[in-house]
Amino acid sequence: MRPVFFAxxxxxQTIIDAAGIDRVFHARSGDLRLEDLTVTGGVVPNRGxxxxxxxxxxxxxxxxxxxxxxxxxxxNAAGVDSASNGDxxxxxxSTISGNIGTGIQMPFASVVIDNSTISGNxxxxxxxxxxxxxxxxx
Numbered sequence: 001m002r003p004v005f006f007a008x009x010x011x012x013q014t015i016i017d018a019a020g021i022d023r024v025f026h027a028r029s030g031d032l033r034l035e036d037l038t039v040t041g042g043v044v045p046n047r048g049x050x051x052x053x054x055x056x057x058x059x060x061x062x063x064x065x066x067x068x069x070x071x072x073x074x075x076n077a078a079g080v081d082s083a084s085n086g087d088x089x090x091x092x093x094s095t096i097s098g099n100i101g102t103g104i105q106m107p108f109a110s111v112v113i114d115n116s117t118i119s120g121n122x123x124x125x126x127x128x129x130x131x132x133x134x135x136x137x138x
Contacts, residue, residue, distance in 0.1 A: 048081035077105030
């Protein structure tokens, strides 16, 4: 599967809003890179309200650069969820806040967070569980 790359005008100018209908992004295979946008309005009954990364094969990466993930809802991972073995989620200069549920959940994936803010989520800010791993810088 080819990588998917969204580059926009800025998180304050480009808003992808699911309007409570479903999750905003549901990535199943291939790498996904989002830059300079806001992900909001995702509501799901399980996991990944804003961005759900549920690959059917191993080692598919998610990269967020200058992305705001806010106003999403899920009983578990409201903001970002990557649940595939071998995935790497990289979050740079981004904000994960104001979600109803956990901000970021990595049950089997690894996460690297650089110069980003995770706050104001009603669940945990970051949950790295099972075989997941995490690195946080700045």
